[in-house]
Amino acid sequence: MKYGLLALAFGALALVRAADASEPQGIGEAFAGVAPMDAAELARASGRAGLGPEGANVALLRDNQVGANSVTGNNTITGSLNGTAGVTTVFQNTGNNSVFQAATAINITLR
Amino acid sequence: MRALLLASVGVIALGGTAFASGGGHGGGHGHGNPSPHVPTTVEDYYAAALAVNLGSTENNSSATGHFQSNRVSMSGSFGNLRGVANANQNAGANSQQQNAVAVAYVEGCDCVIAPPGSPHQGSTGEANANAVAVNAGGVIGNTSSNMGSSASASMDGSFNSSTGIAQANQNAGANSLQQNATAVAMVDNVRGRQQDRDAWAIAGNAGIVTGSGNLSADHGHQSAASMSNSFNGFTGSANVNQNVGANSLQQNATALSAITYCNCAAEDLSTTIAAAGNVGAVWGNAATASWGSAQAGMSNSFNGLTGVAQVSQNAGANSLMQNAVAVGAIYNR
Numbered sequence: 001m002k003y004g005l006l007a008l009a010f011g012a013l014a015l016v017r018a019a020d021a022s023e024p025q026g027i028g029e030a031f032a033g034v035a036p037m038d039a040a041e042l043a044r045a046s047g048r049a050g051l052g053p054e055g056a057n058v059a060l061l062r063d064n065q066v067g068a069n070s071v072t073g074n075n076t077i078t079g080s081l082n083g084t085a086g087v088t089t090v091f092q093n094t095g096n097n098s099v100f101q102a103a104t105a106i107n108i109t110l111r
Numbered sequence: 112m113r114a115l116l117l118a119s120v121g122v123i124a125l126g127g128t129a130f131a132s133g134g135g136h137g138g139g140h141g142h143g144n145p146s147p148h149v150p151t152t153v154e155d156y157y158a159a160a161l162a163v164n165l166g167s168t169e170n171n172s173s174a175t176g177h178f179q180s181n182r183v184s185m186s187g188s189f190g191n192l193r194g195v196a197n198a199n200q201n202a203g204a205n206s207q208q209q210n211a212v213a214v215a216y217v218e219g220c221d222c223v224i225a226p227p228g229s230p231h232q233g234s235t236g237e238a239n240a241n242a243v244a245v246n247a248g249g250v251i252g253n254t255s256s257n258m259g260s261s262a263s264a265s266m267d268g269s270f271n272s273s274t275g276i277a278q279a280n281q282n283a284g285a286n287s288l289q290q291n292a293t294a295v296a297m298v299d300n301v302r303g304r305q306q307d308r309d310a311w312a313i314a315g316n317a318g319i320v321t322g323s324g325n326l327s328a329d330h331g332h333q334s335a336a337s338m339s340n341s342f343n344g345f346t347g348s349a350n351v352n353q354n355v356g357a358n359s360l361q362q363n364a365t366a367l368s369a370i371t372y373c374n375c376a377a378e379d380l381s382t383t384i385a386a387a388g389n390v391g392a393v394w395g396n397a398a399t400a401s402w403g404s405a406q407a408g409m410s411n412s413f414n415g416l417t418g419v420a421q422v423s424q425n426a427g428a429n430s431l432m433q434n435a436v437a438v439g440a441i442y443n444r
Binding site: 061063076081108 | 328387389390393400401419422424441443
C-alpha cells in the first residue's frame with residue numbers, strides 16, 4: 001500500500017513536469033524586450049481609486065390634498081447670487097404638492 | 112521607489128454640534144535607531160465628531176384668528192461671524208427645526224522627519240478624521256388653522272462677511288420640519304517617510320411629514336418668506352431654510368472632506384470620503400388656503416459668496432425640498 005501511494009505521487013510529479021515543458025515560453029521570456037522602470041519613474045506613478053461622484057436624495061410625496069382656490073404666490077430673486085464661487089442651490093416655493101431635490105458630489109485631486 | 116496612492120471618493124449626496132481635534136502624540140518619540148539630529152518620529156492621530164438630532168412632533172393643534180400676526184425676523188445679525196452658528200426662529204405651530212454640525216480636524220506636527228534616503232527609515236505619520244452629522248425628524252397628525260391672520264419669516268442684513276459654518280432656520284408656518292446637517296473632516300500637515308491618512312464626512316437628514324395626516328386650513332391668511340441683504344461676502348458653508356407654508360419639509364446636508372499631502376513621502380496613502388444625503392416623505396396631508404397670499408422672495412443676498420450655499424424658501428403646502436452636497440478633495444500642501 002505504501003509503495004503504491006509513492007508510485008502515484010511520482011506519477012503525478014512527472015505529469016506536472018511534462019506540462020511545464022509543453023509551455024511555449026516562460027514569463028521571463030515574454031518580457032525579455034521590456035526594460036524595467038527605474039525608481040524615479042515609479043515615483044511619478046500614482047494609483048487612484050474610488051467610486052464616481054454620486055448624489056442622491058430620496059423623496060416621497062403622495063396623497064396630499066389642497067383645497068379648491070388655494071392661493072399660491074410669487075417667487076422672486078433680485079440682485080442676489082452675484083459673484084459667487086462654489087456650490088449654490090436655491091429653492092423657492094409658493095405652490096403646493098411639489099418636490100425639489102438637488103444633490104451635488106465633487107471629487108478633487110490636485111497634485 | 113516611492114508609491115503614492117490618492118483615493119478620493121464622493122459617495123452619496125443622501126439631509127447638536129460636536130468638535131474633535133486630533134492632538135496626537137507625534138514629535139520625536141524615539142523608535143528603532145534614533146539620531147539626535149534627525150529623530151525618528153511616529154505620528155498617530157485620530158479625531159472623531161458625531162452630532163445627531165432626533166425629534167418628533169405629533170398630534171398637536173394650532174389656531175390663529177383675525178389680525179393675528181406671527182412673525183420671525185432677523186436683521187443686522189451674525190455679521191463678520193467666525194466659526195459655527197446655528198440659528199432657529201419659529202413663530203408657527205407644530206413645527207420642528209434641527210441643526211447638526213460635526214467637525215473633525217487633525218493638524219500634524221512640524222516635527223523634523225527623516226528625509227528620503229536617510230538611514231533613519233522609521234518615521235511614520237498616520238491620521239484619521241471622521242465626522243458625522245445626522246438629523247431625523249417626524250411631523251405627524253397635527254392640525255393648523257389660520258383665519259384672517261398673517262405669518263412671515265424675514266432675514267435682513269445678516270451673516271454678511273462671515274466665515275465658517277452657518278445654519279439658519281426660520282419658520283412661521285405650521286406642521287413643518289426643517290433640518291440642517293454639516294460634517295467637515297480634514298487632515299493637514301502629517302509628516303513621515305510613510306504617510307497614511309483618511310478623512311471622511313457624512314451628513315444626512317431623514318424626515319417624514321405624514322402619519323395620520325397633517326391638516327392646514329387657512330382663510331384670508333397672508334404668508335411671506337423673505338431674505339434681503341444677507342450672506343453677502345460669506346465664505347464657508349451655509350444652509351438656510353425659511354418656511355411659512357404648511358405640511359412641508361425642508362432639508363439640507365453638506366459633507367466636506369479634505370486632505371493635504373506633501374508629495375515628500377516614500378509611501379503615501381490618502382483617502383477621502385464625502386457623503387451627503389436626504390431622505391424625506393410627505394404624504395397624506397391636507398391644506399387649504401383661500402383668499403390669502405403666499406410669497407417667497409430674495410433680494411441682494413449671497414453676492415460674492417465663496418463656498419457652499421443651500422437655500423430653501425417655502426410658502427406653499429404639502430411640499431418637500433431637499434439639498435445635498437458632498438465634496439472630497441486631496442491636494443498638495
